[in-house]
Amino acid sequence: MSKTKTKPDKSKTTPAASPAPGSSAPAIDIGISGGDRKKIAEGLAAFLSDAFTLYLKTHNFHWNVTGPMFNALHVMFETQYTEQWTALDDVAERIRALGFNAPGSYQEFIRLSSIPEEPGLSDAADWREMVRQLVVGNEAVCRTARKVLKGADDAGDDPTVDLMTQRLQTHEKYAWMLRSLLQ
Template sequence: MKTNIGISETNTAEVAHELSKILADEFVLYTKARNAHWNVEGPDFVNKHLFFETQYNELADIVDNVAERIRQLGHYAPATLGAYLELTELTEIHRQRNDGIGFIKELLEDHEHIIFTLRKHIGAFASQYHDEGTSDFITGLMEKHEKMAWFLRAHLQ
């Protein structure tokens, strides 16, 4: 059934495409947080293991919400690893040491990248595509990433 929410099909398609790229970034970041949780080593293991668990749980909710926003617009969310790797702007880093600080720096860079991406789309979604709902939605996502980045940054002080 056609989605009738007051936004043209062309505009919902454009917004869904941009959200698909954001979803891919979110999923890659989620996977990297899982990697940090599973593989962190060092004298602060327990603290970092639990910290990364908190991060990936928050990211799991974000991934689900972005995919559901795409569906609300009447489009299908990408849901394969291949699609995510084609759409993401993030990279996988292969490290030689699995220390907490290294994982934190890497995750922080990715959060900051996503914050910049979301900030770039807030105005465009509202003004260019007439989708204030998605603009508001990604503003909330940006705030979540800003908080998560702050928590990561605090470990580097």
């Protein structure tokens, strides 16, 4: 048995990324360029803003729906906003994994969202208008998800592609279910 130490083959190892300025943590090196990570994170921030706006609107309608469809819609809206709340965390954490801060203030969400701010409906608002707004909101979230998905796919960011695919499936289903109430 030889006591000679063998040196590792450095051609098969990836050199350690250099630390970020002012930090002892290594730079992010996940196989996606910094520019692509930034574009994806910006897209995810827009998606998060749309999704948060829709979440808030869904929760508002859960609280304020009235009329003959009260029970069915109250339960449906609760199911949807509960699922949406969990998904918001997944999206924000993906932005962080890419090395960027997630938006977290109402001002940021309003600025980044494609869904217009619509103050609470009047007491006389019909449940149909609530459902219509949620159909439109879910479809807006889908359009934003598709943009993010394309950029993530082009960059080889499979986790973001997977996340956006899951969100598309959910929001397309919500739009269909809600639209069915109006047909």
